[in-house]
Amino acid sequence: MKKTIIACTVLLMTATAHAQFNSVPSGGNKRASVSEGIGITQVTINYSRPGVKNRDGHIWGEVVHKGFADLGFGTSKAAPWRAGANENTTITFSTDVKVDGQPLPAGTYGFFVAYDPNESTLIFSKNVSSWGSFYYDPKEDALRVKVKPVATDKSVEWLKYEFTDQTPSSATVALEWEKLVIPFRVDVDLVNTQIASFRKELRGSSGFIWQTWNAAASFCVQNNTNLEEALLWADTATSVSTGGTLSFQAWSTKAAILDSLGRGQEAIAVMKKALPYGDVNELYFYARNLAHLKKGKEAFDIFKMDYDKHPDEFLTNAGMARGYSALGDYKKALVYAQKARAQAPDILNKDRLEKMVKSLQEGKDIN
Template structure:
């Protein structure tokens, strides 16, 4: 009798185990629609899409499996639902910084991604503040963060639903959903310079701020990417003499000169360049000479090129650059003299080719 009661007790325990807290536990098995994630950086901004990938499997997709327009799905709280833009849970898209989609701004964050396709080539992309719902069954238009209208494109059959970043530029990307015979693209634009400038301000208050090179990089970025020139000047001044890690070098003086020139302060820019010339290496002096040629400061350009020849009397490239400068300003005699000198010093192939080209242009037979 005790043995029978023990067996009954074991059976009851096993039964309770399957009807208690673990009643909805499931095995981990492969999904029919595989999960996927794609990501792209634009500048320092990360864009990520998480979705499930259904297959066509010979079915008619557009207008059938994915109905045109909004539809009552017969379940959940939504009276009308868009397509979930994938399978199973919400398709989500996230932005690590504020961006614009089809010209409309949207804040950094994670959004549920939904699509309304129409029978013509129109579609509406919906970015919902609700990113944790299951599909579109609980879609609420009041939770929309943004809607944009786009045009679809016909494509050859794409068996697996696919998201990719079909175009990428330094400040934008185009996301394309491709499935069956239709592509639905939308453009994301990123204010890269603004984001990077804000990030630099923060990073300079942390460990990167204890490196002279960080302040130089910050000023150089602002100079070359349309950033705030006043801030760029402040940063390069700190790199030169503003902080305990500062050090005056030809490199940071050259950057300061370029910043001042871009701000329209030509006299101050030239004064800084003149100071930098005493510290500049061969490459830097060459760059300074060409910078002055571009600014039509021919006398100063010649000064820098001649100083480079004086400092490096056996370097053919220095003579080649001086000869080119004379050619540009119209002094044929001295141009030929220095270009021939460059060729006499057994120059590397690129310098030889440039000197010979310039001499031919001056009417000299090679």
């Protein structure tokens, strides 16, 4: 009896030591965390990494039990696998997401797997503070999805999570261990989450400068969404209160929104107001866009305005070459292209001008 009490005391002291000190993880299982952004959504997984440890061929279906099992401890009589080691694995989504097409609100979840070689069940639980799955309760499930495990030739010694197949609004999260991958797809509503973030941030300190209002408005016009509210944001960006009254960027964003709303004449008027505020680069790239859109006369006028303000400079000579090319006057365009080539500040620009000169000599448009 006395030995039993002493043994229990030692176990308690050991558990307490692990709780109080930064010690080696139980069983040598490595603690790990992986985080990745999907759009503006941050996905973070905290877990411990068990090793195969010469148990090849005995992990899936043995070390990782199939389905739900009575683990002989805790309150759960039908527990899934903890999807890692030691404390239960957790996954955090900073915004609402969809997991394999099913909605899941923003938050932190305990992550469990009911393994089956044909179709595993992934469980996102509201329980995030337990040790393993000994206290798993299906009543705490926030979401279950079924996925197909994928066998691989390459063996992974230490369990890990990776993000693959990334797009601006999605990624595949892959649990990899031994010769098996359990993947699931995470999708975010990039546009709506970004707009919701803008609305929140513009009410804080970010709302005191024109650049943030312009960034929000510009995002909307680029994605052709939320244009009416974007116009209000553009109005604020060009106001005295935020300091954007002399900003070419802010005024041109407003013009683009008006154009997208079908208010073309108002857009033209706003751009006329914006032009005097443009610097050499802003005017050049605005004119380039017009030339690309086959608006030759409008493009030439802006290139000429830029040249008149900054005569005989590399960028404005290149602009005049593009302007005359947009009008179909390749002979005059060639003169300015050759001037710009001689003024090229680096090899990259020199090579670009060489190509422009060659195209113009062959009677081809360079826009």
